[in-house]
Amino acid sequence: MGFTENQEALVNSSWEAFKQNLPKYSVLFYTIILDKAPAAKGMFSFLKDSAGVQDSPKLQAHAEKVFGMVRDSAVQLRVKGEVVLGDATLGAIHIQKGVVDPHFVVVKEALLKTIKEVSEDKWSEELNTAWEIAYDGLASAIKKAMN
Template sequence: MTPQQIALVQDSWKKIVPIRDMAALLFYARLFELDPSLRPHFRKPLDQQGRKLMGMLGTAVGCLGRMGEITATAGDLGRRHAAYGVKDEHYDSVAEAFLWTLEQALDTDFTPELREAWTVAYTTLANVMKDAANDPAFSQAVA
């Protein structure tokens, strides 16, 4: 990510934090609308799951530019998601729902440049998670 993209994501995140509970509920509603097959993967109440999601996102946003600080955590998260049955293709639905949520929450502040910055940030994190989940050593341990 470029320094400008990092700044865009971090600045926009400050606008999401005050409405994070609402944003999380919007996200999950959109995610299940896009891919109803994902609903059974979420056993905890969505308000609890939303708090976890927003906490993880806040940590990730804070570490942009210093991905080494979150790579191990993201890898562990990716492996846990794989154990829950999450597949690589599910990350596309999550990306679409997440970007839609940002667009709803930020309205006119969600510019094409900001969309691109968030896309890069999400893709970077998702790739770390998928790589960890697809690690042959992990696959053998789960099998």
């Protein structure tokens, strides 16, 4: 069974809700990441020299890109059954930053916790699973590009 229209709709609707309060949810996303993996701070140019996670245009842009790529992965999974990276440099960028498998786990956890917060009373296991599958598809494509 492939990624369903309903799963894609769940991801799309929560993506729209995420974008409605991008400053708040961007800070939440990176706060969760750094709570789990403080050393990851150095991997993000917009966090390196800051005392903590503070809202900034670069932080928002990166969070929007990450969540947008997962949303795009949901679309690709439903339409094509696989995720193909639109940016061929993503693998090289992740290698350059020193990204390893445990980092993908931390980002996934932060993404899912953020989506739960975004979704409020609309959150469900089905919504969580849809984002999880879409993220896993994207992570697999990035890891493949890293090899």
